[in-house]
Amino acid sequence: MPPHTAPRKCPRLPSYAPHYLDVTPGSRSGERPVSPRRKDTLLTPAEAAERMGLTSKTLANWRTAGKGPHPRQLPGERGRWRYVEREVDDWISAIVAQAS
Secondary structure: OOOOOOOOOOOOOOOOOOHHHOOOOOOOOOOOOOOOOOOOOEEOHHHHHHHHOOOHHHHHHHHHHOOOOOEEEOOOOOOOEEEEHHHHHHHHHHHHHHHO
16 A cells, blocks of 8 residues: 655636646545636736736736735646636626725
8 A cells, every 4th residue: 555645735716717727626625626617717927927917927926925816826837827818807807896
């Protein structure tokens, strides 16, 4: 029997997130993996920053400070960050609504 290994930590993904973002599908309290009903486009940090009118560096600083839209870290050795396009647009809409 293989030794027990601790599960990799991953942010909880919303139900509409693409299934490949979840590195441990079905492992959370007996949940079964669910196929996404629609595909959401993933944005690179540079694309998200451009859409938000920021620099990539500012968005990176915000990510570490917990500001802005919630980023997702892709599984893998280098763990690249991505933003769900709809969440970025919703975040921008909330900021605009708050300013008016």
